[in-house]
Amino acid sequence: MSKAKKLLAGLAGCLAIGGVMLSSTATASEPEKSATKQVAKVGEKAPNFVLKDLDGKEHELAKYTADGKIVVLEWFNAECPFVKKHHTLNKTMYETHKAFKDKDVVWIAINSGAPGEQGTGVEFNKKAVKDFEMAYPLALDESGKVGRMYGAKTTPHMYVIDRNGILAYAGAIDNNRSARQVGDINYVKDALKALTSGETVATRETEAYGCSVKYGKKGG
Template sequence: MSLLHSFKSAGLAGVVALAMSGAAHAVPKVGEPAPDFTAPGANGKPVKLSDLKGKYVVLEWTNEGCPFVQKHYKSGNMQGLQKEFTGKDVAWITVFSSRVGAQGHVDAEGAKKFQADFKTASTAMVLDDAGTIGKLYDAKTTPNMFVVDPAGKLIYSGAIDDTPSADAADIPKSKNLVQLALNESMAGKPVTTPVTKPYGCSVKY
């Protein structure tokens, strides 16, 4: 599917613009510049990563039908994390990368319904049904989390927490790795655990 066709299927015009550091399909590395992208937001406005330079940015891959995503949304854990950090001027970008026809695919209206149903606090929701941004970041699972610092450098990549289960009862005893990375970096400290293995459902490219 072409990017232009993908955008039209979401009712949005334009072609995604990608700016990558290094080789065309190099996996982004923590400590290096986060790959730039411009993509359609569910509200009809494009989202460009480099426009957010000067802020911390969280990229969150999601899929409503995934039980691992449900663990964090139905419990309110993900929304609580979103509210905590958007309240500290962090930009939180939720990305939908399921292809058209695959489980978890949403158009703009579907993304807005997701937002309303779960009362999310994302700064923006990005439609990526061609999987361009997901592949750019080598996002493997839902959820898969990335943190970018104000200089535009990737400082965290991996799981939301250290308990790879779909059981919400495990949340209170888990270490939230995204929260830890943000708190450490905001305090001027190095991120203790900058790379972890993400867990969840596979991204439906």
């Protein structure tokens, strides 16, 4: 029963629960329109940001693109089964990063969870980086500002920014929305393959899938 085995592995450590339950009726908790501040659009200039990673190092998008780098953003929450699917059950993120890290590709994982939400905190995330063998920086975006700017909905939610700072891809990592099985198309790999060989990205936008980003309950 390899299926069960995989699932058990995926379940390990993802049982932390906290926070307040949101209402789920048809009429309650309407969002405030003004709170949606998504700026990022595929085909347009990716909004700049500066975030510190867990080691305190600053990462500024505009500096990377000014240096001719291609930048991958990966929305991250170590306790989300869909993140585990691509970090532990399968090594999608590790392998994709590895294949392109020497080709002017900078990969940054971002955790937009608000303090106290699932999967947050510096120490916890440092441990996750180690456990997941992540060979790239992880930055905390506790205010959710960068996440909202990019319209990051899920973990994972992937963005690829080309050398000119244009958002070239936004969406899912692959084409299988299951929490266990990987798809046969890795959209980020395809986008990076195209961009590193001077071609245009064929699939520029897909629907991301995963757990919701654990933005704070107070809105933004």
